[in-house]
Amino acid sequence: MTSAAGEKDGERPAVRRRKVALLWLAAGALTIVAAAGLLQLGAGSYGMTWRQALAALTDGLVWGDQATLAHFFLGRDLAHGLGFGDPGTLPTETLIVWTVRLPRVLVGIMVGINLALSGSIFQAITRNEMASPYLLGVSSGAGLSILLVLVLFPALGPFLPLIAMVGGTVAFAVVYAIAWHHGASPVRLVLAGVIVAAIAGSLQSALFFFAKDIAIVQNALAWTTGSLTGVGWEQVRTVAPWTLICVVLALSGARYLDVLLLGDSTAKSLGMKVEHARFLLAATAILAAASAVAVAGLVGFVGLIVPHIVRNTVGSLHRHLLVGCLFAGPALLVSADATARLLLSPVQIPVGIVTGVIGGGFFLYLMRRRQDFGKL
C-alpha cells in the first residue's frame, strides 16, 4: 500500500504521511457534511436559500434562549422537569429548520458514526475486510427484534436500542457459531451472515401480517430499507447517548484492535486477554450498530465501505482509522440522505436504497479489483 521508496531517514515519514492524510480526510468529510447538511436544511417543500437556512440555524432566538434549547435537546418533559420555562415563539424558517430538518441531519451524522465504527471494529475482530454489521447479520437481527416490538409490543418503544442490541447479539452469536470451523474464514462468515440476514428478513416480512393497521406496515416497510424520513428530536435523544458511549469505547479500544490484527496467538503472547477483549469490542460494535438500527432502520453497506475508504487513505492503525470513520461515516450518510430526499423530489426514497446501490456497487468493484479480497 505505502511505498518504501524515498524513506531514507528522518522523523517517521509513514506516520507523518498518515496524519496528513487523516487531516485531509477529516477536512474533506467535514466539507461534505456541511454542504449536504446545509442543503438538507434549506431544501424541501418550504424552500429556502442556503443563507436563509444558515441564518435559521444560527438564529439567536434559539441559541440565546436556554429554555428553547433545552426543549429541543432534552425534550419537553425533561426540560420542564429541570425547571426550564416554555420555549419562545420562533419565525417559520427557524421553526422548520430546528424542529424538522436539523434533527434529521443530526441523526444522520450519528448513524453514520455508529455504522462506520461498528464496521471497523467488526473488520478488525474478525480479521475480515468484508465484515460489517449488515453483512454479518447483526443489523438484521437487531431489525427483527425491533420489528417484533413495533408490531407486537409497542409499549416497549423507549427501550428500542437495548432490544436491538439483544437481537443483534443473538444474530452475531449464531453467525459466528455457524461460520466457526477451525477459525472463522472471511467467506464463511459473510455467507453465514447473509443467510441469517435472509432468515431475519423473512421473519420481518412475516410480521407484517400480524400488524394491526396498514400505517404500521408502511412504517415498518420504510424502516426495513433504512430511512431517516420523519426522524425528529426524539430520535436524536435516543441515539446520542449510545453514540457517545460507542465513540469513547471504540477509541479506547484502538490499541487492542491493532494488537488483535497481529493474530490471536501474538496478541495473547503480548499479555492480552484475547477472548475478553474480543467480547467487549464485539459488544461495542453491536451496540453501535443496534442504536443506529433503532433510529434509522437497516441502512446497508455504510459499515463496509466507510472503513475501507478510510483505511486506504490513513492506513490500518486504529487510532487513525477510527477517527477517520468519525468524519467519513457522517459524510457518506448525510450526503446519501440528501440524495435520497431531494434527488427524486417530491418523492422521498429511503436512504438505505441509496447506500445499498452505492455500497453494493462498491462491494462488487472491490471483489473484482482485489485478488486477496477478504483477509485483513
Place this chain on the structure above:
Amino acid sequence: MNPASSPSTSWTPGLAGTGLVVRYHKHQPPVVAGQSVTIPTGKITVFVGPNGSGKSTLLKALARQLTPEDGSVILDGRDIATLPAREVARRLGILFQENMAPNDLTVEELAFHGRYPHRRIFESVTEEDRRAVAEALCLAGARDLRNRPVSQLSAGQKQLAWIAMLLAQAPQYLFLDEPTTFLDLVHQFDVMELVRRLNREQGKTVLLVVHDLNLAARYADHVFALREGRIVASGTPAEVFTAATLRDVFEVEAQIIRDEASGTLWCMPTGRCLNKETA
C-alpha cells in the same frame, strides 16, 4: 510498575514445568505426555524431535499459550497459571512460526506493539517505551528497516522485525518456535547469530524449537530431544547427538562428525533405520 509485580515474595529466577500433559482432542493420546522439564537459566536451550513429537506444544505450554490438562509451570518462582497475563508477557516473549500483520504496518510500529504489556489502558507512549523500541530495533539489526512496511520485507528481514517486537517487550525469557524454518541459509545464520548475541550479551534465557540438527548442535547449550510427547534425551549437544539417540528419536542412521577446530558437531544422516527396536 504493575501492582501484581510488586514482590510480596521474591522472584526466584527460573522456568520449569512439572508433569505437563497437553491434549488437543479429547479422544486422542496427549501430545505432551506428563513431562517435566527445567529450562537452564541464562542458556540457549533447543527442543529437537520429528514432526508431531510435541516440541512446539511443550514450548507453548511452558509459555502459557496452551493450558495443560495436568501439571504446572513455575515461572520465576510463581505458578504461571496464577500470574496476570501482562506480568507473564513482561517476563516471557514468544515468536511464532507464522506471523501476520496489516499490510501497511511499519517495522517500528510493530516494535511498539511489543510495549503492550508495559502500558496501561489509557497510557500514551512514554519516553521509556521509545527508548525500549529504539534499543530493540538496534539489537535486532532492524534499525534501517524501521520505516518500511513489514509486509514488503524479505522473509529474513521480517523475522528480524518480529524479533525486534519481542525485544521491545523486554522479556528475560525468549521463546522462538522454528525461527529459521522458512529462511534461506544466510538468514538462518543471521537469526541464530542474533539469538546467540542476545543470550551472551543481554543474558536472555532462550528456548528454541529448531528442525535443523546442525543449527541446534552449533548454537545450543542444552538440548532436549522429544519423541511422541516424551523427552527421551537431554544434555549438551555432545551428549544428545549420538548415533544411538538419533536412531531412537528420528529413526535415521547418522554419522556424528566432530569438528575439532571449532568444537561443533555435525550430524550427517545416512539413511533411515528400518527397525528402531534394534537400538
